[in-house]
Amino acid sequence: MAHEEPTVSCYTTSLLIKYAQKKNLPDITKGIPVSSERINDPREWTSSATWTSLAKNLEAALGNKAGIIAEVAQEILENEVSAFFPLFLKIAPTKLLFRYLAKYTQQYSNKNLVCTAEIVSKNEINIIFQPVDPQQYSIQMCDFNRGWTYAIAKMKRSRKARLTEVSCSVRSGGTLPCVYNIKWKTADTVLQKIKYLFIYSIRDQHSVITHLEENHQTLQKQYQEILSMKDFYSHIMDSMGEGIIWLNADRTITFTNNAFCRLIGLPENEVRGKPFESILQESSTIDTYNTLCINCRNQPLVPIEAEFIVTSRNGERHIGQTSIIWVTGEHYPPGYVISIRDITETRKIKRQLSAAENRYRSLYENSPAIIIAVDMDGRFLYANPAMTEQSGYTEEELKEMHFKQLIAPEADYNVDYLLQNLLAHPTRLQEVHFKTKDGIWKCIALNTYHIHDSDDNLAGISGIGVDVTETKRLNEQLIKSQRMDVLGQLAGGMAHDFGNMLGSIHGFSRMIADRSTDEKIKSYAALIERSCLRAHDLVKNLLAFSRGDTRESVVFDVVGIAGEVKNMMYGAMPKTITLTSEFPDEPHLILGDPGKIHQSIVNLCVNARDAIGPRKGAVTLRVKKAGENNNLIRVQVEDTGTGIPPDIIEKIFDPFFSTKKKTEGTGLGLSVVYGIMKAHKGEIYVESHPGEGTIFTLEFPAAAARKSR
Numbered sequence: 001m002a003h004e005e006p007t008v009s010c011y012t013t014s015l016l017i018k019y020a021q022k023k024n025l026p027d028i029t030k031g032i033p034v035s036s037e038r039i040n041d042p043r044e045w046t047s048s049a050t051w052t053s054l055a056k057n058l059e060a061a062l063g064n065k066a067g068i069i070a071e072v073a074q075e076i077l078e079n080e081v082s083a084f085f086p087l088f089l090k091i092a093p094t095k096l097l098f099r100y101l102a103k104y105t106q107q108y109s110n111k112n113l114v115c116t117a118e119i120v121s122k123n124e125i126n127i128i129f130q131p132v133d134p135q136q137y138s139i140q141m142c143d144f145n146r147g148w149t150y151a152i153a154k155m156k157r158s159r160k161a162r163l164t165e166v167s168c169s170v171r172s173g174g175t176l177p178c179v180y181n182i183k184w185k186t187a188d189t190v191l192q193k194i195k196y197l198f199i200y201s202i203r204d205q206h207s208v209i210t211h212l213e214e215n216h217q218t219l220q221k222q223y224q225e226i227l228s229m230k231d232f233y234s235h236i237m238d239s240m241g242e243g244i245i246w247l248n249a250d251r252t253i254t255f256t257n258n259a260f261c262r263l264i265g266l267p268e269n270e271v272r273g274k275p276f277e278s279i280l281q282e283s284s285t286i287d288t289y290n291t292l293c294i295n296c297r298n299q300p301l302v303p304i305e306a307e308f309i310v311t312s313r314n315g316e317r318h319i320g321q322t323s324i325i326w327v328t329g330e331h332y333p334p335g336y337v338i339s340i341r342d343i344t345e346t347r348k349i350k351r352q353l354s355a356a357e358n359r360y361r362s363l364y365e366n367s368p369a370i371i372i373a374v375d376m377d378g379r380f381l382y383a384n385p386a387m388t389e390q391s392g393y394t395e396e397e398l399k400e401m402h403f404k405q406l407i408a409p410e411a412d413y414n415v416d417y418l419l420q421n422l423l424a425h426p427t428r429l430q431e432v433h434f435k436t437k438d439g440i441w442k443c444i445a446l447n448t449y450h451i452h453d454s455d456d457n458l459a460g461i462s463g464i465g466v467d468v469t470e471t472k473r474l475n476e477q478l479i480k481s482q483r484m485d486v487l488g489q490l491a492g493g494m495a496h497d498f499g500n501m502l503g504s505i506h507g508f509s510r511m512i513a514d515r516s517t518d519e520k521i522k523s524y525a526a527l528i529e530r531s532c533l534r535a536h537d538l539v540k541n542l543l544a545f546s547r548g549d550t551r552e553s554v555v556f557d558v559v560g561i562a563g564e565v566k567n568m569m570y571g572a573m574p575k576t577i578t579l580t581s582e583f584p585d586e587p588h589l590i591l592g593d594p595g596k597i598h599q600s601i602v603n604l605c606v607n608a609r610d611a612i613g614p615r616k617g618a619v620t621l622r623v624k625k626a627g628e629n630n631n632l633i634r635v636q637v638e639d640t641g642t643g644i645p646p647d648i649i650e651k652i653f654d655p656f657f658s659t660k661k662k663t664e665g666t667g668l669g670l671s672v673v674y675g676i677m678k679a680h681k682g683e684i685y686v687e688s689h690p691g692e693g694t695i696f697t698l699e700f701p702a703a704a705a706r707k708s709r
Contacts, residue, residue: 006045070147134174392437611641
């Protein structure tokens, strides 16, 4: 059905509804596709089809009696209109009355009707209703106008008037207008006229008509402004993303906007008149809703918020962030205003973000890799548990520190240059050395990348690193072992050939000394012999390094050997150096050559003394168990000397390599110790940093007590 423009004033529809209610008739608005609020509002307009449907419902409620609408119109005019109108009918001249009646019919009653009046004689007049569009003029409208016209005629005169229908537009198919002839017999009595004139003399006829017209126009203008504001706010309501619902005091829905209808998947006409709780369904939500409504009535105009589960027509459950307000006023009935924001997707995204955050936080907190970040100045922004465990500092302590504080001041390591390089190169993999809270050095393979703030500005550097300290140590040890094996083979071959040469030199030097009578030559020969003997000792050391020669292996207490070395070194240490020991009370047994182990510990103590030099310092000799089930024995010699630079620490076990002067050593001390440890199936480690001193560790397999020294 095509949309019709509103042409009929809802003043008449409101009168029909009021009449039906007064007569206790069934609801005549049932099935009307227009809100009851609108057709009950005298200031509104509706279509002729709506008016006709309402009149047909009233006819049916009254038994479908022919012409019943005319009787209804007559009774309405006599009983329902204001008291001033009948008075106006009595005092206004007939010509003036029908002239203004015709004008107000089209402007304020039915825009589809043109009403005119023809005065036939003193006691006779024709009222003519001409529909502009006969298709929008029904038989019910015709009957209503006939009854209304007859009631006006009756109220105009004291004697009974008679109305005759001359023609009917509906019955003639729209070819003729509706014409009603009204006749009355006698005029009012003199007494009645005096009464009417006395009342009417309060204000002249023109003033009354002018006042009514101006007042009506003002009201219409104000009403149009109200309608404009209503349309404006209705547009806002329908454009809102939040669902808006108005409930009456019985919690029945009387208004909804488009957002709410989209939320539940139902049109407004299917929702209006239903209790709001019918769309909640879940018992827990309904209980919460009932409690909130009670609380709202105790706190008018104060919003109370909650989250409701709303179920749509297709069964989808939506989470609604809901606000309920109890509203009261003098000019409208009290009720509830409910606003609902659909946060289903927001809550879903929030759960997904929370799950993702938990996953990444779990990776961050449980990762064995170090994860750190520093700002543009090099200060820590965050550090994961792996970093706090590796460094010994808590995250709070690290956040108070600068990255420089993890690097020894004496170390040849430019932290500022490192940070500048990291800022210049977004992704970089490199080794970073830092010192733990306990003073232990760590080597980290750190992969760095830039981090940005919320405005995408560079905020600092983040890095993920792995502790490669032990890996590097093992790798260096492997390289050293391979190098020492090669050098040992070379030294063994050289020592054998050199020993043969020394034997010849030594034999000839003895021959020269025995046969010569020249004392000077004898002294030269003795000098050659002594040099040969020293060279022979050197060759023996080379052979010991290359072959790892040991005497018969026995089980002995290494604590006792270390104690002998300590007693011997007391006399060899200057007064500026303090010699201390950390020995256990019980024996620590190993299998090997006690003399070679004694020689190795002495060599390390002498090197420690020389590393400290003339400065004040300390040398500590330590024996302890290590490894799983204490299956390893460690002998450590620690000094507070200058430390070994990183560029030469890999060469210290090479034969003939020495940092001492030519007159202070041959460079075979540590290489011999290395060979002895290999022969004993042990290991030798060194840990040293510039300015931090040095720790040499000899590590042996523990032995059971089966053959003591």
